[in-house]
Amino acid sequence: MKGNVLVGQSGGPTAVINSSxxxxxxxxxxxxxxxxxxxxxGIQGFLDxxxxxxxxxxxxxxxxxxxKRTPSAFLGTCRYKLPExxxxxxxxxxIFALLDKLNIEVFVYIGGNDSMDTIRKLFDYSLLTGxxxxxxxxxxxxxxxxxxxxxxxxxGSAAKYIATSTKEVIYDAMGFSYKKKNVxxxxxxxxxxxxxxxxxxxxxxxxxxxxxxxxxxxxxxxxEHFTERVKELLEKKDVVVAVVxxxxxxxxxxxVCEFTAGSETRDAFGHIxxxxxxxxxxxxxxxxxxxxxxxxxxxxxxxxxxxxxxKIDVDEAFNVGGATVKAADEGSSGVMVVIDxxxxxxYQSATGVYDVHRxxxxxxxxxxxxxxxxxxxxxxxxxxxxxxxxQGQYNPIMVEGLPRHLNMNIHNYDWARKAGGxxxxx
Amino acid sequence: MKGNVLVGQSGGPTAVINSSxxxxxxxxxxxxxxxxxxxxxGIQGFLDxxxxxxxxxxxxxxxxxxxKRTPSAFLGTCRYKLPExxxxxxxxxxIFALLDKLNIEVFVYIGGNDSMDTIRKLFDYSLLTGxxxxxxxxxxxxxxxxxxxxxxxxxGSAAKYIATSTKEVIYDAMGFSYKKKNVxxxxxxxxxxxxxxxxxxxxxxxxxxxxxxxxxxxxxxxxEHFTERVKELLEKKDVVVAVVxxxxxxxxxxxVCEFTAGSETRDAFGHIxxxxxxxxxxxxxxxxxxxxxxxxxxxxxxxxxxxxxxKIDVDEAFNVGGATVKAADEGSSGVMVVIDxxxxxxYQSATGVYDVHRxxxxxxxxxxxxxxxxxxxxxxxxxxxxxxxxQGQYNPIMVEGLPRHLNMNIHNYDWARKAGGxxxxx
Numbered sequence: 001m002k003g004n005v006l007v008g009q010s011g012g013p014t015a016v017i018n019s020s021x022x023x024x025x026x027x028x029x030x031x032x033x034x035x036x037x038x039x040x041x042g043i044q045g046f047l048d049x050x051x052x053x054x055x056x057x058x059x060x061x062x063x064x065x066x067x068k069r070t071p072s073a074f075l076g077t078c079r080y081k082l083p084e085x086x087x088x089x090x091x092x093x094x095i096f097a098l099l100d101k102l103n104i105e106v107f108v109y110i111g112g113n114d115s116m117d118t119i120r121k122l123f124d125y126s127l128l129t130g131x132x133x134x135x136x137x138x139x140x141x142x143x144x145x146x147x148x149x150x151x152x153x154x155x156g157s158a159a160k161y162i163a164t165s166t167k168e169v170i171y172d173a174m175g176f177s178y179k180k181k182n183v184x185x186x187x188x189x190x191x192x193x194x195x196x197x198x199x200x201x202x203x204x205x206x207x208x209x210x211x212x213x214x215x216x217x218x219x220x221x222x223x224e225h226f227t228e229r230v231k232e233l234l235e236k237k238d239v240v241v242a243v244v245x246x247x248x249x250x251x252x253x254x255x256v257c258e259f260t261a262g263s264e265t266r267d268a269f270g271h272i273x274x275x276x277x278x279x280x281x282x283x284x285x286x287x288x289x290x291x292x293x294x295x296x297x298x299x300x301x302x303x304x305x306x307x308x309x310x311k312i313d314v315d316e317a318f319n320v321g322g323a324t325v326k327a328a329d330e331g332s333s334g335v336m337v338v339i340d341x342x343x344x345x346x347y348q349s350a351t352g353v354y355d356v357h358r359x360x361x362x363x364x365x366x367x368x369x370x371x372x373x374x375x376x377x378x379x380x381x382x383x384x385x386x387x388x389x390x391q392g393q394y395n396p397i398m399v400e401g402l403p404r405h406l407n408m409n410i411h412n413y414d415w416a417r418k419a420g421g422x423x424x425x426x
Numbered sequence: 427m428k429g430n431v432l433v434g435q436s437g438g439p440t441a442v443i444n445s446s447x448x449x450x451x452x453x454x455x456x457x458x459x460x461x462x463x464x465x466x467x468g469i470q471g472f473l474d475x476x477x478x479x480x481x482x483x484x485x486x487x488x489x490x491x492x493x494k495r496t497p498s499a500f501l502g503t504c505r506y507k508l509p510e511x512x513x514x515x516x517x518x519x520x521i522f523a524l525l526d527k528l529n530i531e532v533f534v535y536i537g538g539n540d541s542m543d544t545i546r547k548l549f550d551y552s553l554l555t556g557x558x559x560x561x562x563x564x565x566x567x568x569x570x571x572x573x574x575x576x577x578x579x580x581x582g583s584a585a586k587y588i589a590t591s592t593k594e595v596i597y598d599a600m601g602f603s604y605k606k607k608n609v610x611x612x613x614x615x616x617x618x619x620x621x622x623x624x625x626x627x628x629x630x631x632x633x634x635x636x637x638x639x640x641x642x643x644x645x646x647x648x649x650e651h652f653t654e655r656v657k658e659l660l661e662k663k664d665v666v667v668a669v670v671x672x673x674x675x676x677x678x679x680x681x682v683c684e685f686t687a688g689s690e691t692r693d694a695f696g697h698i699x700x701x702x703x704x705x706x707x708x709x710x711x712x713x714x715x716x717x718x719x720x721x722x723x724x725x726x727x728x729x730x731x732x733x734x735x736x737k738i739d740v741d742e743a744f745n746v747g748g749a750t751v752k753a754a755d756e757g758s759s760g761v762m763v764v765i766d767x768x769x770x771x772x773y774q775s776a777t778g779v780y781d782v783h784r785x786x787x788x789x790x791x792x793x794x795x796x797x798x799x800x801x802x803x804x805x806x807x808x809x810x811x812x813x814x815x816x817q818g819q820y821n822p823i824m825v826e827g828l829p830r831h832l833n834m835n836i837h838n839y840d841w842a843r844k845a846g847g848x849x850x851x852x
Contacts, residue, residue: 013601041604050604072597076604163828168730171498174834175439178467178476178502184726205826207833299722300610304594307734310827390827400631401736401816402589407633408600 002032003105005325007054008039008046009073010080010111010118014142014154015161015306016317018406019068020110021075023321024138025054026064028106031329037102042078043109043118047094051102063406068314069396070405071306081114082121085128092125099133106134106328110321112141112152116336116360123334123356134328137336137356138321142303144195147362148354149338153320154303156313156389159199161305162188162298163390166211167203169296170241177238182292183230183285184241186211187278189302191247193365194218196302198378199386200243212240217247218365219375221256226281227288229376234291246277256280307403311392316349323351347388428458429531431751433480434465434472435499436506436537436544440568440580441587441732442743444832445494446536447501449747450564451480452490454532457755463528468504469535469544473520477528489832494740495822496831497732507540508547511554518551525559532560532754536747538567538578542762542786549760549782560754563762563782564747568729570621573788574780575764579746580729582739582815585625587731588614588724589816592637593629595722596667603664608718609656609711610667612637613704615728617673619791620644622728624804625812626669638666643673644791645801647682652707653714655802660717672703682706733829737818742775749777773814 005028009017021038028036038057040050052075058064067074083091099107107122109115119137126133139146144155166186173184188197194216204210212233215221226242233240249255257277278295286293316339323337335353342348370382396403431454435443447464454462464483466476478501484490493500509517525533533548535541545563552559565572570581592612599610614623620642630636638659641647652668659666675681683703704721712719742765749763761779768774796808822829 071594073601077601168497172726172730175499175503207831296725300598304598307590405633
C-alpha cells in the first residue's frame with residue numbers, strides 16, 4: 001500500500017492555484033495514495049505541524065469543482081525561505097521527521113521562484129541523507145516569470161482579467177471625452193517582469209483600440225518623456241490610456257512610485273503611504289498638461305478574480321497539479337513540472353518535468369525583441385504568445401447571484417480537532 | 427406617420443445604461459417611429475448638433491444584444507446643467523428649434539438626478555410655449571439614490587460586482603494570515619448615499635463571513651473609534667476587512683479623504699493628489715496598530731464591469747428604456763419611468779411613471795433603520811432589499827477570450843459624414 005502525499009501552497013496566490021491543488025488531490029487518489037495532507041500556510045505552518053487531511057475538505061466531485069474555482073490559496077500561503085542546509089540543519093531534520101511521522105512519500109509545493117528554491121533544498125537534503133521522499137514543484141505565479149516553462153498557471157487568467165478590465169476602463173473614459181480630453185493611467189502588478197502589464201494590449205481588437213502606451217519594468221522609464229508622449233497623443237485624440245507596471249523605474253534605478261516618498265502630512269500619523277505609480281503619473285500629467293486624469297489600480301483583484309478565469313489556464317493548472325503526483329509516482333524527484341507549448345495553431349500544450357536546479361531563483365522577463373523600439377508598447381509576437389492563454393471560460397458556480405467558493409474559513413471545520421498533531425489554529 | 431425619437435445619456439455611466447438605450451431603440455422601432463436619433467454627449471453635444479441616426483449603428487439583433495452588454499455610455503455622456511428658463515431662454519429656443527428641425531416627437535434622457543432636472547426644465551418650457559414634444563426620463567445610476575423608484579438600473583450590477591470582488595479580496599487576505607494579522611480597507615463609490623457600500627455585505631454567506639465593518643456616508647465617521655474597533659476585532663481574529671464609502675466624513679463634516687490634504691512633496695510638481703479614503707485609513711491602522719494593511723479601491727471598475735452584470739438589472743434597464751417610449755407614445759410627458767417592486771418572494775417588478783418634478787434633484791439615502799445601531803454595518807432588511815437585484819447573469823459574448831462590445835469608437839463610422847448636421851466630430 002502506498003503512503004501519503006503532502007501538498008503546500010506558497011507565495012502570492014492566483015485565481016487558479018487551487019485548481020492545481022485539486023489536480024494534486026485527484027491524481028493522488030486515482031494513483032492509490034492513502035491520504036493527501038495539505039500544509040496550512042506552506043512550509044512555515046508545516047514546521048508548526050499545521051496540516052489537514054484533504055479528504056475532510058473534499059468530500060465529493062462538487063467540492064473538487066468548487067475548489068478549482070476558488071480564489072486565494074485555499075490552504076493558506078507563506079513567504080518563507082528555508083535556510084541553506086549548511087546554515088541550519090535542524091530545520092531540515094524537523095521537516096524530515098515530520099514527513100516520516102506522516103508517512104509522506106510525495107511532497108508537492110505549488111509556487112513561484114522562492115517555492116522552487118524550497119523544493120531544490122529539500123531534494124538536495126534528501127540526497128545527502130538518503131531519504132526516500134520525492135519532491136516535486138508545481139509552477140504558479142501570475143507574474144509568468146519562471147524559467148524553462150512556456151508560461152505559468154495563473155498568468156492566463158490574470159491576463160484575461162487585465163485585458164477585460166482595461167477595455168472597460170477605456171470605454172468608460174471614451175464616454176466622457178466631449179470638449180474635455182482625459183488621460184487614464186492603469187497600474188498593473190509585476191515588479192520586475194512585464195508580462196501582465198503587456199497583457200493589457202490584448203484589449204486591442206475590432207471593438208477597441210487598446211491602450212495608447214504600455215510601459216514594462218524591463219525598460220527604463222522617463223517621466224518627462226512620458227508626459228511628452230501623452231501631450232503628442234492628446235493633440236490627435238481626446239482619450240489617452242497608458243498602462244504601467246508598478247515596477248517601472250528610471251534609468252538611475254529609482255522606482256517611479258518612490259518619487260512621492262518624502263511627502264509629509266500634518267496629521268498625527270507622520271508619513272502617509274507612498275502614492276502609487278499610476279496616481280503619481282496621473283498627477284504629473286494633470287499638473288503639466290492641465291487635463292482631467294484618472295488613476296486606476298487593479299490591485300489584489302487581478303490575482304483574485306476567480307469570477308473571470310481562462311479555461312485554458314484553469315485546465316492547465318489542474319493538469320500541472322496532477323502531473324506533479326504522476327512524476328513523483330513514476331520516480332522523479334527534484335523536478336518542477338513545466339508546460340511545453342506543442343503547437344500555436346491550434347494551441348496545444350503538454351506537461352514535462354525539468355530539473356528544479358535550473359529553475360529555482362531564476363527570473364524570466366519579457367525579451368527585448370517583444371517590446372517595440374520606442375519602449376512604449378509590446379509587439380504582435382508578444383500578443384500572439386499571450387492570446388491562446390486567455391481563451392475559454394470557467395463560469396463560476398453561482399449561488400444567490402454570487403460565485404460560490406469552497407469555504408476557506410476552515411477554522412470552523414471540525415478537522416481542526418480531528419486531524420491530530422498539535423493543531424492550535426487560532 | 428410618426429416622427430422621430432431623440433435619446434441621450436447623461437452623468438456617470440453604469441454597466442447597463444446601454445441596455446436602456448437598446449430598449450429605447452427597440453420599442454421606438456416596434457411602435458412605428460421613423461428614426462431614433464442619439465445625442466452625442468448628452469444635451470451638451472446636442473446643443474452643438476452632435477447626434478447620430480441609431481439605425482446606422484444597430485443593424486441587426488446581434489448589434490442590439492451587444493449594445494445591451496456594452497459598458498460606458500455608448501453615445502457619450504456629459505455633466506451639463508441647463509440654466510433656469512428665466513435665466514437663459516436662448517438655450518431653450520435653440521434646443522426646441524433643433525427638435526423641430528429633426529422632427530422629434532419623443533425626447534428620452536437616461537440619467538440620474540441632474541438628468542431628471544433636464545427633463546423637468548424641458549417639459550416646463552414645452553408647457554410655456556405649447557410645444558408638442560414629450561419628455562420622459564429614464565432612471566440610471568449605480569448610486570441608487572433616485573427618489574420614488576424602488577431602485578435604479580445600474581445599481582444591481584454594481585452591487586453584484588462589489589459583493590463578488592469583496593469576497594475575492596477577503597479570500598485573498600485569509601490566505602496570508604499566518605502569524606501575521608492583516609487589515610484590508612476597501613473603498614466604494616457613493617459620495618452621499620451608501621447603497622453600494624452596503625452591498626458589500628452581500629458577500630456574506632455560507633462560504634464567507636463578509637466584511638467585518640461597513641461604513642456608509644449617511645453616518646458620521648470617527649477615525650479613532652474605527653481604529654479601536656479594528657483593534658478589538660484583531661484580538662479575536664487574524665483577518666479584518668472594512669468597507670468604506672469614499673464619502674465618509676467626520677461629525678464636523680470633513681471628508682476623511684481630506685485628512686491627507688496638505689501633504690507636500692519635494693518634486694517639481696507641487697501637491698500630489700489626495701490619498702484616497704481607504705489608503706488613508708489603511709495607513710492610520712498600520713501606524714497605530716502596527717499590522718500589515720492593504721487598501722483596495724474598486725474605482726471605475728465598479729461602474730464599468732459589463733463582464734459581471736445582474737440579469738435582473740440588465741433586463742430591467744432594457745424594460746425601463748422601452749417603457750419611456752411607451753409612456754410618451756401613450757401621451758405622457760414630464761415624467762420619469764420608475765420601477766415598482768410588486769413582490770419580494772418571488773421577486774417581481776413592474777414599471778410605472780411618475781411626475782418628474784417629484785424626483786428631480788431629490789436624493790434617496792439609506793434609511794437609518796437599515797444601518798445597525800453602532801453605525802458600522804447594514805441590517806438584514808438592507809440585504810433582503812438588495813439581494814433580488816443581483817440575481818442571474820448575462821454572460822458576455824466572448825470573442826477571442828474577451829467580452830465583445832458594440833464598437834464605441836464611432837468616430838470611425840461613416841455615419842459621421844452621412845448623418846447630416848454640422849457634425850465636426852474630432
